[in-house]
Amino acid sequence: MNILVINCGSSSLKYQLIRMEDEFVLAKGSVTRIGIMGSELVHKPSNKEVYDIKTPIKTHGVAIRLVLQALFDKDHGVIESEKDIACVGHRVLHGGTKYRAAAFVNEDVKNIIKSHIELGPLHNPANLIGIDACEHNLSGVPNAAVFDTGYGTTMEPKAYLYAIPREYYDKYHVRRFGFHGTSHSYVSKRTMELVGLNRDNCKIIVCHLGNGSSISATQDGNCVDTSMGLTPLEGLPMGTRSGDLDPAILEYICRREKKSIQDMLYILNHKSGVFGLSNGLSSDFRDLRAAAERGDRVAAETLDVFAYRIIKYIGAYAAAMNGVDAITLTGGIGENATWLRPMIFDNLRYLGVKMDLEKMENTVGKEMIISAPDSKVTVSVIPTNEELAIARECKRLLEETK
């Protein structure tokens, strides 16, 4: 059984075709700059040469047709036709709280995605276009949606309610949803397996640290809290997103700088985070680390803010769960930035965290427990694999409905 996983962004599309019997990636690739000058398809079949074409790609529909051609091609393809695809799994950003797990696309699912466009203006429209394009080009192949907000649906009101007039929750469903759900779900499950924790009796904190960053608390297999909120703007400082701040700052800067709320939201989403804090030096943590090592005080301070806020979230979630058995790092920064680890874990000795220095300093991009055997909390690095998590969800859905 092969499952095609599609992740449509506003101007890009990433895909993986996974053979589920052995979870082998038959091919993966991306289409970038859709609808912009310089569009490109990069197709990486397993055991074959990379196939790369630069051609105008005006819409996501055209992009999907190109991806299918590449998958079916006799030279660089890996399957013969759509008959070799059991299901297409679409990563969908915002689906509110109705769907916790993968759902076959029907009118209700499409309406849910449409009704959350306001909260996911860049992704939800692209996700819908991706679904439509697959429906048109792969007749007879079922499409399933896997929502980034799905994992957060198990939170209790005390975790998801904001302390604002309740009518805004009642009327507009203003609440914490949480994002990166497939990653938090996958990594927390892998943590249970790696550390040997029992699903019904475990407390896990997952730090997904990438260009977008979020932290989740999972107790007894269910998400009990997570740092992103109504939108992916809340929580940790990110590449360009501010994360948590005093809401009064918005009005204060608007007044001082004669800006509108829309201007401010643009700034908070695209010009803030470590990019903004470093005076526009970079949103990439590799650049910031290199600058800090050269003695750049602003870059060093920016990284301190990032690490400090992670420490605070871990403390908050350990308190919320009345303890923590395991803390896991994932995402581009979590998996690779070895220098960040002492900045965080030196401050968690009060929890009984004891690191294995050699493993902490040398584990890059692979699964590994990096705490010492006698640490009270097991710290691990687990590379996230959102595509595989989506494909597994689709497989389960197909098997359930057989």
Ligand code: ADP
């Ligand atoms: P996304 O949220 O786009 O999926 P990723 O999880 O791929 O992001 O993470 C991308 C980020 O990871 C980059 O912005 C970069 O700052 C960081 N990163 C990647 N490799 C390293 C590294 N070796 N050291 C530090 N940071 C890294």
